[in-house]
Amino acid sequence: MSQQTLGEIEQQAQAAFERGDWTTAIAACRRWIAEEPERPDGYRALGLVLVAREQPMAAIAAWERAIALDPNDGDLWARLAKLYGDLHQGEAAIAAYDRAIDLAPHRPDLHLAWIRSAIGLEQDGWVIERLKALYLSHPLAMDETVIRELADRWLALDRARSILTHTLTLLQADPRLWPFYGLLGHLLQAIDRPREATDCFNRAIPATVVRDFSPHRPFCEIIAAAHPAVCLELITLETQAKGLILPPPPTIGPNDHPIWHDDRADDLNPYLAWVTGGRAWSDWSNTVVMGPDGRLLDDLSGHSAALVAASQTLPPCESLPGTVAFLPIAGGTNYFHWMIDFLPRFELLRRSAKGLTEIDWFVVFSRSLAPFQRETLDWLGIPADKTIESAWQPHLTADRLVVPSIACRYGNWKPPRWGCQFLRDQFAGLSEGAAPDLGGDRLYISRQDANYRRVANEEALLAILEPLGFQTVILSRLSLAEQIALFQRAKVIVAPHGAGLVNLVFCAPETCVIELFSPKSVPGLFWVISHYMHLHYGYLLGADPEGLGLSIEQSRAVANHEDIWVEVADLVQLLDRLGALT
Structure with missing residues (x-):
């Protein structure tokens, strides 16, 4: 054919x-x-x-x-x-x-x-x-x-418990498999354990989940002060917050969000723990310190520490000679956590009777994954050749670990006042490297380069702010010195919630700050910092995405990733109330 x-x-x-x-x-x-x-x-x-x-x-x-x-x-x-x-x-x-x-x-x-x-x-x-x-x-x-x-x-097949066990086993071999924390969260949510589910979505697997579902050995939690291999050194800081009462911030509309009811700031008493023969693990989300007998030092550890402490299948542990300062914190490369949770730990080391000279190695999550990591460590004088990056070397033991106390642990969210003052005192001088004509006195901080928590109607917002003299700034495009200089020079700042607002520690007193939130997520971090720094702080809740007829995917309503729909008229009214338009 x-x-x-x-x-x-x-x-x-x-x-x-x-x-x-x-x-x-x-x-x-x-x-x-x-x-x-x-x-x-x-x-x-x-x-x-x-x-x-x-x-x-x-x-x-x-x-x-x-x-x-x-x-x-x-x-x-x-x-x-x-x-x-x-x-x-x-x-x-x-x-x-x-x-x-x-x-x-x-x-x-x-x-x-x-x-x-x-x-x-x-x-x-x-x-x-x-x-x-x-x-x-x-x-x-x-x-x-x-x-x-x-x-x-799996839930339809009634296999939640089996999958929880297998997933925990997997994570105990490698806690850096991030999507599996979400799998735990969905399964726990479905079997009516909602609080533990939320913790898992935040990559903080509770000890109760590990005990109930992990097939690995039982683990023991103990506070550092009670362990015989640990010697505590208490550190006295003049700028600790003790019994500070935070007034609720102004807004437009109802002002009854529960976050403002948690209005007392008390910094935890700081200390250093010297752990003979200690063992440690850290990754982007978890920081874990154990005694030589494997007992978890709970107050020096964070997030999914119980998961790691119960594991028998972690990657091999590297042994380091001498004294090792173990410094990683949950959040790894996030700018806020690096600045507020990580860097102030160096102040505790400096205040030690032994000082920095006793330390042979400094363990940090990374020195090179983000420019601000290198810039801040160089400014503090931490030598690169004495730095170990746990991003590549997560599991270690040492002749002696020295571990600063954690000022802001999961569930204890208020930033320490002494840490904010440390940042201001230590890094304000970096701004001398910025151009003298950089920025104006009215700033709008945009997150248009981010893939979540953006202002969804930013074009309409800018149509109001720009005629009022606001300059739009994208912080990720600036050096640390430039960011510090911008905040030092600003008189009014409007911004959606984001890590870059940690730069408020560099603002002059009486700077006006308006923070924009989705109604589904209102962290109070920068309310607290603004109070410490004597700033005029206000906030504005955006429109509810569900009320606008948007789907979960359109609003990115996962954890604290929701985009923000700003009521522009309310923002202008709030600026006027704070005296920011005169």
């Missing part, structure tokens, strides 16, 4: 398929196969028609013949795998997906399809390991939507 006639048969099969004439389409495909029995194309087309006609077993036979003729057809392997899955033939589906993945390992959709098929086989540990492999090879494929969908599949 001529090529043209064969082409006509193909066209006839295609046309019949598109109009739903299955009998004609099948007949055309069979003629196609008769003309080319040793080529896979006719069998492939026949299988598609048979699937549409709801004859899956016949479709499988056609596709298996096509694959026998062309075993490297990855797309057809994937189609065959899906069909097996639809027929609840899990093992056959997985075998077909394995072959498709071998041919196209770069396709995360195939890995996810494999996982969905395997969930029905009750091989939970196997599936969790494969999910880990997917995250390590295709991290962007493991988004919130995927995690929620997989959690729902």
Whole structure:
């Protein structure tokens, strides 16, 4: 038969398929196969028609013949795998997906399809390991939507407890597998443990969850002062907050948010813990300190410390000689946590009777992942050749650890006043490196470069602010010296909630500050800092995204990532109330 006639048969099969004439389409495909029995194309087309006609077993036979003729057809392997899955033939589906993945390992959709098929086989540990492999090879494929969908599949099969156990086991081998904290959160939420679920979403797995679901050894928590291998050195600081009462900030509309009811500021008493033979772990979210006997030093640790302390499968521990200052904090490279939680710990080391000269190594999360890390450590005079980055070396032990107390632990959210004063005293001089004409006295801090917590109607906002003399600033584009100089020179600052507002510690007293929030997330951090620095602070809640008819995806209503819809008229009224327009 001529090529043209064969082409006509193909066209006839295609046309019949598109109009739903299955009998004609099948007949055309069979003629196609008769003309080319040793080529896979006719069998492939026949299988598609048979699937549409709801004859899956016949479709499988056609596709298996096509694959026998062309075993490297990855797309057809994937189609065959899906069909097996639809027929609840899990093992056959997985075998077909394995072959498709071998041919196209770069396709995360195939890995996810494999996982969905395997969930029905009750091989939970196997599936969790494969999910880990997917995250390590295709991290962007493991988004919130995927995690929620997989959690729902396991919940529908009543396997929450099994998955909780396997997920904890996985995280105990590597606590840096971030999407799996969210998986724990969804599962705990579904079994009516909401507070623990929220903690897991924040990557702070509670000890109760570890005790209830982890198969690993039990662990013991103890405060540093009670451990025989620990010697405490109390540090006296003149600028500690003790019994400060914070007045509720002004706003437009109701001012009864519960965050303003927590109005007392008391800094925890700072100290250094010298731990003989101590062991430590740190990553972006967790910081864990243990005695030489493996007991968790709870007050020196944070977030998912119980998870790590109970683990028997962490990566190997590196032994360091001498005295090691262990300084990492939860939050890793976040600018706020670096400035408020991490840097003030050096002040405690300086105030020690032994000083910095006793220290052989300084362990930090990173010196090089963000420019402000290097800039601040260099300014403090911490030598690069004595710095160990736990981002690459998370697990260590030392002859002696020295660990500063944690001023702002998870659940104890108020920044320390002494830490804010330390930042102002130590880093204000950095601004001398900024251009003298940088910035104006009215600033709007934009988050347009971020992928969450942005002002959604920023164009309308700027249409009001710019005629009032406000200059738009994107802090991520500036050096640390430039950021400090901008805040030192400003008289009025309007900004959505974000880490860059930690620079308020550098503002002159009586600077006016208006912080913009989504109504679903109102952290009071910068209210507290503004009070310490004697600033005029006000806040404004944006419109409720649900009231605007927006979906969760449109508003990014996950944790504290919601975008903000500002009521522009209210902002102008609040600026006037604070005296910022005169």
